[in-house]
Amino acid sequence: MTLRQGQGPAVERHDAVDVIRTKRDGGEVSADALHWLIDAYTRGYVADAQMAAFAMAVLLNGMSRDEIRVMTEAMIASGERMSFEGLGKPTVDKHSTGGVGDKITLPLAPLVASFGVAVPQLSGRGLGHTGGTLDKLESIPGWTAALSNDELFEQLRDVGAVICAAGSGLAPADKKLYALRDVTGTVEAIPLIASSIMSKKIAEGTDALVLDVKFGSGAFMRDVERARELARTMVALGTDSGVATTALLTDMNVPLGLTIGNANEVRESVEVLAGGGPADVVELTVALAREMLALAGKPDADVEAALADGRAMDSWRAMIRAQDGDPDAALPEPRETHTVNAPESGFVTRMDALPFGVAAWRLGAGRARAEDPVMHAAGIDLHAKPGDEVTAGQPLFTLLGHDETRFERALQALEGSWEVGSDAPDRNPLVLERITA
Ligand code: URA
Numbered sequence: 475m476t477l478r479q480g481q482g483p484a485v486e487r488h489d490a491v492d493v494i495r496t497k498r499d500g501g502e503v504s505a506d507a508l509h510w511l512i513d514a515y516t517r518g519y520v521a522d523a524q525m526a527a528f529a530m531a532v533l534l535n536g537m538s539r540d541e542i543r544v545m546t547e548a549m550i551a552s553g554e555r556m557s558f559e560g561l562g563k564p565t566v567d568k569h570s571t572g573g574v575g576d577k578i579t580l581p582l583a584p585l586v587a588s589f590g591v592a593v594p595q596l597s598g599r600g601l602g603h604t605g606g607t608l609d610k611l612e613s614i615p616g617w618t619a620a621l622s623n624d625e626l627f628e629q630l631r632d633v634g635a636v637i638c639a640a641g642s643g644l645a646p647a648d649k650k651l652y653a654l655r656d657v658t659g660t661v662e663a664i665p666l667i668a669s670s671i672m673s674k675k676i677a678e679g680t681d682a683l684v685l686d687v688k689f690g691s692g693a694f695m696r697d698v699e700r701a702r703e704l705a706r707t708m709v710a711l712g713t714d715s716g717v718a719t720t721a722l723l724t725d726m727n728v729p730l731g732l733t734i735g736n737a738n739e740v741r742e743s744v745e746v747l748a749g750g751g752p753a754d755v756v757e758l759t760v761a762l763a764r765e766m767l768a769l770a771g772k773p774d775a776d777v778e779a780a781l782a783d784g785r786a787m788d789s790w791r792a793m794i795r796a797q798d799g800d801p802d803a804a805l806p807e808p809r810e811t812h813t814v815n816a817p818e819s820g821f822v823t824r825m826d827a828l829p830f831g832v833a834a835w836r837l838g839a840g841r842a843r844a845e846d847p848v849m850h851a852a853g854i855d856l857h858a859k860p861g862d863e864v865t866a867g868q869p870l871f872t873l874l875g876h877d878e879t880r881f882e883r884a885l886q887a888l889e890g891s892w893e894v895g896s897d898a899p900d901r902n903p904l905v906l907e908r909i910t911a
Contacts, residue, residue, distance in 0.1 A: 587634030617799030692827025735853015
């Protein structure tokens with residue numbers, strides 16, 4: 475195996491094995507060596523095997539705050555850095571670590587933009603049980619995710635809100651490293667997650683950023699302590715890089731809202747923009763909007779009023795039209811449905827987010843491989859949530875899809891994941907904590 479090829483002076487500045495040994499033995503890697511490592515890996519001079527060993531050493535031994543900052547800077551330097559200077563308004567973005575039924579970006583971006591703030595929301599597609607924002611929006615006939623940098627700038631100036639595909643030019647080192655981590659059991663390293671997420675967000679050029687870091691069964695981080703550590707690490711990284719950053723630590727043990735899928739999540743987002751929608755979706759949208767507007771210098775913005783009086787809806791319609799979508803078009807409908815009813819009267823005591831996410835994915839709402847298509851009409855509509863009182867025979871949830879053969883596998887995923895009992899469960903706060911620099 476050739477571990478280093480095409481050597482030139484820059485390539486030979488450090489030795490990958492020395493860098494790996496330093497981290498393996500719990501030492502601190504110098505800034506120059508880290509910059510070199512990321513650059514040499516991106517160019518193909520450092521082999522996948524070496525980078526995987528380094529990632530495992532980071533997973534086991536961690537990184538200092540300085541190392542994480544340098545690693546993030548190196549990943550930013552691997553690609554383009556966008557700038558929204560000249561836009562004439564502040565920019566603020568939101569990033570969620572992902573969850574089941576998490577459609578918050580859809581109502582949030584136009585809501586915040588309705589206050590004259592630019593929201594450049596560069597998003598991805600879903601993989602596995604967490605949905606992707608672009609997949610949801612692609613349920614809207616005509617809507618396109620691909621925008622050039624010039625189109626992005628113009629839409630931010632004219633409309634304020636943009637949700638579009640992140641170009642491949644942002645942090646290409648992260649793209650390569652993330653794919654490697656995925657197959658080497660090193661995704662879970664907090665320094666690597668934090669530098670991965672923040673390199674893309676900082677390269678995007680936003681002035682401010684609000685992070686929705688989720689914990690619980692449907693979240694990337696199940697454990698609240700680890701979610702808190704991730705949130706603190708990312709807030710520190712953003713702040714150190716001059717991006718005003720705060721985070722909310724939010725509960726993802728139960729699906730968010732009453733829809734899991736794509737078209738049905740768009741429908742629910744429109745309900746929120748029309749001043750209705752499920753209480754938890756409204757609560758989180760409002761909490762994140764307040765954080766974003768405070769960072770954009772508008773701490774007194776009346777967010778609820780913009781939802782109630784149609785300003786946020788106007789902003790949504792302009793955002794969808796600007797990307798060739800028809801906000802009035804009918805959304806895709808499932809050909810088949812299957813409803814599960816309450817077996818007895820009582821309270822819904824449990825609905826575990828992860829199995830509901832897996833079931834929606836098995837119905838066709840998500841994809842197993844990046845190149846797979848999604849079925850926009852597939853998913854799950856919930857009719858009750860934990861804490862709700864139900865009577866025997868009352869619908870609890872409905873599976874949606876085009877293909878009845880998928881229903882059995884979805885129902886298998888849901889076995890033991892929900893419960894109706896005689897006592898109302900305790901309600902946990904949705905927003906547990908706010909984390910600032
Ligand atoms: N999302 C990312 O973009 N990177 C990670 O490492 C994990 C989640």
